[in-house]
Amino acid sequence: EDQVTQSPEALRLQEGESSSLNCSYTVSGLRGLFWYRQDPGKGPEFLFTLYSAGEEKEKERLKATLTKKESFLHITAPKPEDSATYLCAVWSNAGNMLTFGGGTRLMVKP
Amino acid sequence: GAVVSQHPSRVICKSGTSVKIECRSLDFQATTMFWYRQFPKQSLMLMATSNEGSKATYEQGVEKDKFLINHASLTLSTLTVTSAHPEDSSFYICSALAYSYNEQFFGPGTRLTVL
Numbered sequence: 001e002d003q004v005t006q007s008p009e010a011l012r013l014q015e016g017e018s019s020s021l022n023c024s025y026t027v028s029g030l031r032g033l034f035w036y037r038q039d040p041g042k043g044p045e046f047l048f049t050l051y052s053a054g055e056e057k058e059k060e061r062l063k064a065t066l067t068k069k070e071s072f073l074h075i076t077a078p079k080p081e082d083s084a085t086y087l088c089a090v091w092s093n094a095g096n097m098l099t100f101g102g103g104t105r106l107m108v109k110p
Numbered sequence: 111g112a113v114v115s116q117h118p119s120r121v122i123c124k125s126g127t128s129v130k131i132e133c134r135s136l137d138f139q140a141t142t143m144f145w146y147r148q149f150p151k152q153s154l155m156l157m158a159t160s161n162e163g164s165k166a167t168y169e170q171g172v173e174k175d176k177f178l179i180n181h182a183s184l185t186l187s188t189l190t191v192t193s194a195h196p197e198d199s200s201f202y203i204c205s206a207l208a209y210s211y212n213e214q215f216f217g218p219g220t221r222l223t224v225l
Binding site: 032091097 | 114142144151153154156159201203205207213214215217219221
């Protein structure tokens with residue numbers, strides 16, 4: 001059974017204080033690992049897909065990395081508008097469904 | 111990226127009524143769509159997988175007679191919450207699988223409140 005664990009559950013940062021969110025996973029054949037951003041009352045917004053260990057992707061202040069056991073979402077010099085819940089999900093070769101982690105609620109204070 | 115829409119975005123209904131939620135892929139064909147449920151401050155929980163032209167596959171613990179799913183075309187899946195009760199109040203989100211993009215695209219969600 002695929003499992004995804006995100007940590008921490010909640011993270012408070014000051015504006016400009018860089019940090020990382022963790023996503024640990026076990027999966028029977030990784031087809032892809034996804035990061036999404038979700039604002040309250042809205043559906044998840046796609047950020048990144050990572051397919052193989054060692055892969056990295058960047059978008060503005062965000063950088064996602066992947067190993068065989070975990071993925072990190074690094075946030076550099078965050079701004080208040082980066083406050084949201086960040087969701088990690090794995091897509092295994094066993095099927096078409098995504099398995100989501102519990103999410104990390106990020107709050108960036110000015 | 112591809113766009114997925116949901117309708118309605120919000121619905122308030124009385125206990126015992128049925129509510130239909132539509133999920134559409136606007137610019138791509140989706141042979142597979144997914145329905146999720148999300149409670150406040152929790153992550154998405156998969157309810158069912160919907161395949162065009164065939165019966166939906168429900169996750170353990172999800173009542174298929176209560177949550178009716180129909181995937182009649184390659185761009186439309188519907189979720190009907192039958193005889194809704196207050197405990198069915200939640201945020202329902204659909205996603206569509208786009209093989210050409212090798213990813214799932216999510217709709218904006220539907221907030222259901224059952225009084």
